Amino acid sequence: MNAPASSPAAAPGPRRRLSRRTARTVTVVASCLAVLAAAAVVGVRTLGQEPTVTLLANWTDRDARYFRETVIGPFERKYHVHVDYQGSSAESQVLSADVEAGTPPDVVVLTGPGELAAYAAQKKLEPLENLVRQGDFGESWATPLKGHVYWFPLKADLKSIVWYPGRLTEEQQRKKAALRPDQWCLGMGSGATSGWPGTDWIEDILLQQYGPQTYERWARGALPWRSKEVKDAWTTWRDMVGAGGPRDLVLRALRTEYQKASEPAAAHPPQCTLEHQASFVRTYPRWNDLRGSYEPSSRLIPRATARNAWEVSGDLVALLHDTPQARKLIRHLASAGAQRAWNAKESGFSVDATAQPATDSTAPWHRSLARTLLATDAVHCFDASDAMPPAVRDAFAQATIDFLADPHSLDGLLKNLDRLRTDENLTWLPSVCDPGS
Incomplete structure (x- = not known):
């Protein structure tokens, strides 16, 4: 709102000192006017006069x-x-x-x-x-x-990327680190939406290993969770991050909020060096301090065959x-x-x-x-779990937490997700990928 225009100045004249009683009266009146003005603003909004x-x-x-x-x-x-x-x-x-x-x-x-x-x-x-x-x-x-x-x-x-500290300059170093579960910075916590960092991993692995067409069929509910392609993505993630492996490694991932996953990368010596995370994480203080650089995930995911395909x-x-x-x-x-x-x-x-x-x-x-x-020659596929019906999305996120703790539960987890997938009342998107040129 604009400030009210000032009133014309009164002609100068002799000043009179207000008595204490008069001053108190003026103060009370001014306070009342202020309260009435505030009430008027609320009233105007309530009446809809201020959109x-x-x-x-x-x-x-x-x-x-x-x-x-x-x-x-x-x-x-x-x-x-x-x-x-x-x-x-x-x-x-x-x-x-x-x-x-x-x-x-x-x-x-x-x-x-x-x-x-x-x-x-x-x-x-x-x-x-x-x-x-x-x-x-x-x-x-x-x-x-x-x-x-x-x-x-x-x-x-952009999600199909892996962040690493600026000091880790050699590509061969990064590829070696990618083969060591303890070198991945992973935090699964996110309040009511915990588990989504795990869904990002599995989605991206599937995209890079089997390409956009397979990814789209799965994200649209047309490819079973128990298919070879989807199961391969889960087991690849297991091997990369050590699901069900050393207790301290798994507990660190399960107990860490995703915002703090990169903090061990700044320890002396570093406790992890790579983080599979969306582009927004680069603005977080830790990656800013580490002069974070990124690598396309396709270079670090085993058996990746897709070219220029990106999860977004x-x-x-x-x-x-x-x-x-x-x-x-x-x-x-x-x-x-x-x-x-x-x-x-x-x-x-x-x-x-x-x-x-x-x-x-x-x-x-x-x-x-x-x-x-913005690249027109790239294929951009929307985050599959975000594109799925909410019931499937939420079960997927919880399944990644359960799988990280106990990979032997995979068959039961995928069976449950397939049962949800076939619910006729769910609404699936007709497409999730731009075709590229």
């Missing part, structure tokens, strides 16, 4: 601050619309409860297109094709469902309550300016080619990853 749009996302702490400063602030100043933002690391649970109670947010940002597809099937989402320019985002990012587009990415990340993820925007101010926010979040704001902070990437920052405004590693995300 408000509610927004739910998973960004908290530093990321939430970036989001408010670089994306929400400019929108509020330009459109004079207040954004009531809620950030939660358990946003899936929050959204489910709000939808069930009949009080969903106007706009939501979720990482899972599979979850959004389920809401679209329940007719809880509004189509966006008239609000977002066609062609700005590929089909793996804004997947059409029954003729409509229900989401688009605000920011994206994104934070996807969807509309649940169609209001004029919500439509303005959707258009803003899809704009090149808002997309570029994330890029400039190096906290994510845009897959809109028109929204890239100046080449000298970001670090070399960031520019390199951005080029890979």
Whole structure:
């Protein structure tokens, strides 16, 4: 809101000193006026005279601050619309409860297109094709469902990469380290979503060993979990990270939050040297201190045959309550300016080619990853677990935790996932991979 204009100055005249009683009266009146003014603001918002749009996302702490400063602030100043933002690391649970109670947010940002597809099937989402320019985002990012587009990415990340300290310069050193389970920095913890770092591993191994077509069949629910291809991915992960192996190694992975997985890499001597993790982790203090560099995971995964195939993820925007101010926010979040704001902070990437920052405004590693995300000759496949129906996604994440502790449980875990896969009430995406050129 703009500050009220100042009143014209009164003509100068003799000053009178206020008595203590008069001063106290003035103070009380001023306090009352302040309270009434605050109440008026609340009343105006309550009555809807100051437009408000509610927004739910998973960004908290530093990321939430970036989001408010670089994306929400400019929108509020330009459109004079207040954004009531809620950030939660358990946003899936929050959204489910709000939808069930009949009080969903106007706009939501979720990482899972599979979850959004389920809401679209329940007719809880509004189509966006008239609000977002066609062609700005590929089909793996804004997947059409029954003729409509229900989401688009605000920011994206690359996942088929392995981070290593800048001092580990020789490629041969990295390949040797990749064969040693104790050299992998792994943390499976993530609160209500624990286990997803393990799903990333298995997804990427399957993609690199058997290629995008096999990956897509599996992510769409058409390839059984007990197939040779999927089982190979699990056993490869077992061998790489030592599932069921030394107790201290397994416990370290199970007890460590994913944000802290790289901390042993900074110990003296280092307790691990490689981390299979998405591009966002490079902005974390530990990898920043270690001058982290990255290697395509295909160079370190045994028996990898795919070429230029990349697993990706994104934070996807969807509309649940169609209001004029919500439509303005959707258009803003899809704009090149808002997309570029994330890029400039190096906290994510845009897959809109028109929204890239100046080449000298970001670090070399960031520019390199951005080029890979935009490369037209590469195949980009969306994170399979995020694309799966929520029930399958959650069971998959839990299965990676159980398997890491006891690899002998694999057959039972895959059997349970196959049982979930065949549920006729589930909504599967029609595609998860861009074809490349």
